[in-house]
Amino acid sequence: ATPTALLTGTGRASQLGILIKGPQILEDTRHVDTIVLDKTGTVTTGRQAVEGVVALADRSEDQVLLLAGAVEAGSEHPIALAIVEAARDVAARTATPVDGGTGASGSKTDPELPALSNFHSTAGGGVRGTITEPDGSTSTVVVGRNNWMDENAIALSADHRRILLEQQQAGSTAVWVAVDGTVAGIVNLQDTVKEHSAAAIARFKELGLHPILLTGDNAAVAAEVAAEVGIAPQDVFADVLPEDKVAAIKRLQAEGKTVAMVGDGVNDAAALAQADLGIAMGAGTDVAIEAADLTVMGSDLVQVVQSIELSRKTLSTIK
Numbered sequence: 001a002t003p004t005a006l007l008t009g010t011g012r013a014s015q016l017g018i019l020i021k022g023p024q025i026l027e028d029t030r031h032v033d034t035i036v037l038d039k040t041g042t043v044t045t046g047r048q049a050v051e052g053v054v055a056l057a058d059r060s061e062d063q064v065l066l067l068a069g070a071v072e073a074g075s076e077h078p079i080a081l082a083i084v085e086a087a088r089d090v091a092a093r094t095a096t097p098v099d100g101g102t103g104a105s106g107s108k109t110d111p112e113l114p115a116l117s118n119f120h121s122t123a124g125g126g127v128r129g130t131i132t133e134p135d136g137s138t139s140t141v142v143v144g145r146n147n148w149m150d151e152n153a154i155a156l157s158a159d160h161r162r163i164l165l166e167q168q169q170a171g172s173t174a175v176w177v178a179v180d181g182t183v184a185g186i187v188n189l190q191d192t193v194k195e196h197s198a199a200a201i202a203r204f205k206e207l208g209l210h211p212i213l214l215t216g217d218n219a220a221v222a223a224e225v226a227a228e229v230g231i232a233p234q235d236v237f238a239d240v241l242p243e244d245k246v247a248a249i250k251r252l253q254a255e256g257k258t259v260a261m262v263g264d265g266v267n268d269a270a271a272l273a274q275a276d277l278g279i280a281m282g283a284g285t286d287v288a289i290e291a292a293d294l295t296v297m298g299s300d301l302v303q304v305v306q307s308i309e310l311s312r313k314t315l316s317t318i319k
């Protein structure tokens with residue numbers, strides 16, 4: 001390919017809001033036959049909303065949500081944003097106004113969440129922190145998925161696991177909330193598929209790209225999203241830890257596939273770097289953008305379609 005044509009293609013790309021790390025990328029794009037799509041934030045809006053809470057011990061649903069929100073305040077994950085929002089709603093609803101209130105001690109008007117310290121988060125796992133209540137009492141709160149509970153030595157009973165599975169089978173992303181080493185409840189969240197995802201995936205297929213859904217989320221949620229956007233059940237890789245996302249890409253490459261990966265999160269960065277073509281969503285995190293070959297400025301898969309179409313056009317003009 002002539003450098004001039006590639007540079008023209010690069011210019012056209014930037015007009016479309018597609019940023020390319022060097023003209024060579026357009027040429028690489030042509031060879032791609034498989035497109036791996038991260039679910040959360042890529043195929044779905046990534047804007048989660050809390051659908052419900054299951055209290056499993058001596059704390060109320062509101063208390064479970066408040067404690068979870070207080071620790072999630074340290075995270076930027078879509079799950080965290082949703083839990084914090086729901087917890088603030090609880091705080092606002094349960095706050096007792098100073099005037100006209102009952103005058104009960106400890107009453108507050110500000111829907112602030114309890115203070116957070118010792119915050120720690122693990123990508124694709126969850127969060128942990130120390131919560132200080134207004135009365136000065138502290139507790140350690142852990143929120144996240146099964147393996148994150150295991151890592152924090154939180155025992156999950158067979159009954160609790162069964163309840164979690166029920167929530168997941170109903171299509172929820174369900175996360176555990178543990179307080180001081182014991183499970184206190186489950187928060188259920190739901191996400192929505194982006195408006196143009198199904199159309200973009202249909203177009204990938206027309207362009208000869210085989211779509212695969214890759215996610216750290218549970219299999220039931222992943223299957224539901226896949227069905228909605230036209231990805232075959234056998235092309236869904238669910239419950240994949242961030243470090244295993246790389247292995248999934250490598251496995252496809254070992255099968256002789258030339259793989260594009262589209263992702264938005266910190267947890268996708270290594271897989272984006274491993275892919276033959278890493279594509280970051282511009283609305284995603286800087287780490288993902290840095291690891292990618294190509295970044296689409298919007299938050300829509302349509303621009304990913306456009307990049308592939310553009311590279312094909314650019315290179316056919318050259319021929």
Ligand code: ADP
Pocket residue numbers: 038039040041072075077079080121122123124125126127143144145173174175214215216217218242265267
């Ligand atoms: P995806 O691959 O779909 O983008 P992630 O790898 O970011 O998803 O997260 C995978 C799973 O890890 C989530 O479904 C959730 O169970 C858990 N998780 C990750 N971050 C958090 C968090 N801040 N709070 C609670 N759970 C989390």
Ligand code: MG
Pocket residue numbers: 038039040041042263264265268
């Ligand atoms: Mg993601």
